[in-house]
Amino acid sequence: MEKTDLQPAATGGVSGEAVHSHTHDHQAVPSDLALRVKSLESLLVEKGLVDRAALDALVDAYENKIGPRNGARVVARAWTDPAYKQRLLTDANSALAELGFAGQQGENMVVVENTPEVHNVVVCTLCSCYPWPVLGLPPVWYKSAPYRSRTVMDPRGVLNEFGTAIPEDVEVRVWDSTAELRYLVLPERPADTESLTEEELAALVTRDSLIGVAKLAPPTSEGRA
Numbered sequence: 270m271e272k273t274d275l276q277p278a279a280t281g282g283v284s285g286e287a288v289h290s291h292t293h294d295h296q297a298v299p300s301d302l303a304l305r306v307k308s309l310e311s312l313l314v315e316k317g318l319v320d321r322a323a324l325d326a327l328v329d330a331y332e333n334k335i336g337p338r339n340g341a342r343v344v345a346r347a348w349t350d351p352a353y354k355q356r357l358l359t360d361a362n363s364a365l366a367e368l369g370f371a372g373q374q375g376e377n378m379v380v381v382e383n384t385p386e387v388h389n390v391v392v393c394t395l396c397s398c399y400p401w402p403v404l405g406l407p408p409v410w411y412k413s414a415p416y417r418s419r420t421v422m423d424p425r426g427v428l429n430e431f432g433t434a435i436p437e438d439v440e441v442r443v444w445d446s447t448a449e450l451r452y453l454v455l456p457e458r459p460a461d462t463e464s465l466t467e468e469e470l471a472a473l474v475t476r477d478s479l480i481g482v483a484k485l486a487p488p489t490s491e492g493r494a
């Protein structure tokens with residue numbers, strides 16, 4: 270009798286597992302790592318050890334301010350020093366190291382040049398590989414599933430959504446970053462910048478232009494004043 274009592278319960282347990290359907294989107298569930306980071310952050314805030322606003326400011330600094338400014342300096346140097354540009358395009362690792370940019374998540378770099386004939390854009394279709402030493406932390410959209418899949422299938426459409434229309438006669442090249450190889454775009458130097466210093470040129474370079482989702486506009490009269 271004992272055996273028959275147990276049997277239905279065990280069967281019920283198994284069938285309960287079996288009916289679990291996998292129609293939900295696994296992508297929507299935060300990764301273990303994201304959950305761990307969130308828990309850690311909550312705990313640190315709760316214990317009064319860190320201030321959430323300060324953390325946000327720190328992330329913002331690496332994502333928007335400090336990180337991409339390194340890449341901007343590289344670009345300004347390449348625009349003003351043809352020999353440096355040549356080294357950058359043929360042996361990016363050494364050329365970047367000349368300016369002090371090397372290290373984790375940037376061990377093996379390739380720099381691709383935008384010209385009137387070619388526009389380059391960088392994506393990581395597998396995850397979010399990004400050249401930390403020259404760009405800092407990747408923006409949220411770079412890590413998103415739509416950017417990662419659509420940039421490969423419809424690069425012009427994605428660029429349009431960033432407000433970057435690439436004429437039909439310009440070739441668009443998509444570079445898929447990996448853990449082994451990461452890319453930096455050398456944007457075209459904007460018109461009317463002949464009189465600017467290297468430092469002023471660097472100030473014109475945006476993060477998005479270094480990923481290839483934006484082009485650079487000539488300096489405004491306001492910006493120059």
Ligand code: FE
Nearest residue numbers: 393396397398
């Ligand atoms: Fe990746």
